[in-house]
Amino acid sequence: NAGVTQTPKFQVLKTGQSMTLQCAQDMNHEYMSWYRQDPGMGLRLIHYSVGAGITDQGEVPNGYNVSRSTTEDFPLRLLSAAPSQTSVYFCASSYSRDSSSPLHFGNGTRLTVT
Amino acid sequence: AQKVTQVQTEISVVEKEDVTLDCVYETRDTTYYLFWYKQPPSGELVFLIRRNSFDEQNEISGRYSWNFQKSTSSFNFTITASQVVDSAVYFCALSSGGSNYKLTFGKGTLLTVNP
Numbered sequence: 334n335a336g337v338t339q340t341p342k343f344q345v346l347k348t349g350q351s352m353t354l355q356c357a358q359d360m361n362h363e364y365m366s367w368y369r370q371d372p373g374m375g376l377r378l379i380h381y382s383v384g385a386g387i388t389d390q391g392e393v394p395n396g397y398n399v400s401r402s403t404t405e406d407f408p409l410r411l412l413s414a415a416p417s418q419t420s421v422y423f424c425a426s427s428y429s430r431d432s433s434s435p436l437h438f439g440n441g442t443r444l445t446v447t
Numbered sequence: 448a449q450k451v452t453q454v455q456t457e458i459s460v461v462e463k464e465d466v467t468l469d470c471v472y473e474t475r476d477t478t479y480y481l482f483w484y485k486q487p488p489s490g491e492l493v494f495l496i497r498r499n500s501f502d503e504q505n506e507i508s509g510r511y512s513w514n515f516q517k518s519t520s521s522f523n524f525t526i527t528a529s530q531v532v533d534s535a536v537y538f539c540a541l542s543s544g545g546s547n548y549k550l551t552f553g554k555g556t557l558l559t560v561n562p
Contacts, residue, residue, distance in 0.1 A: 366548065374554060375552040375553055375554040376492075376552040378548065381547075389548070391548065423492060425492075431545055431547070432480040432497075433480070433499070435497050436484075436494065436547060437494070438491060441490050
């Protein structure tokens with residue numbers, strides 16, 4: 334099992350550019366989510382999905398879109414990158430949406446927007 | 448609203464010392480889960496432990512132990528005989544109502560274990 338795979342590991346964008354951060358899991362997990370990690374802020378939830386075709390907003394959704402066409406994949410799209418989106422992004426999944434299932438994290442994507 | 452406060456922002460110890468990371472939480476729910484995650488310098492996040500609100504038993508796993516006290520809303524993490532490999536950022540997290548999309552992380556405690 335590869336677990337949760339995120340690509341790319343690093344990315345530099347110019348302001349206004351768009352891009353997609355990829356996330357895939359091979360554990361047949363129902364729940365998937367995206368977090369951003371900023372210094373001194375902990376992890377904040379951007380978007381989440383409780384199953385294929387179902388997504389919802391988290392704490393900091395502005396500037397990001399997601400979709401969940403398959404159980405395995407949960408890409409995060411930056412529509413028009415801004416310097417405030419410079420961050421480390423983590424994708425996480427769990428067997429169910431229930432908190433009895435702990436999150437499994439990918440290795441993160443470090444994004445810099447200039 | 449729920450909140451997680453990790454009391455120490457940074458801790459520095461010398462190898463073999465014991466160290467405790469304090470976590471205080473706030474929630475109005477009676478059903479909730481508490482977690483600790485470890486983020487070593489390589490950057491990945493690793494699940495360490497989960498506790499539900501109905502189970503106040505302390506837990507020990509090797510050199511790691513966790514003390515959950517509902518009376519003080521605390522879920523503290525102790526490393527006994529610390530090692531350099533324990534150097535990491537440790538996150539405490541709370542999920543109220545039992546849903547992962549209601550998971551709130553603390554801001555993390557950076558633990559540095561010096562040889």
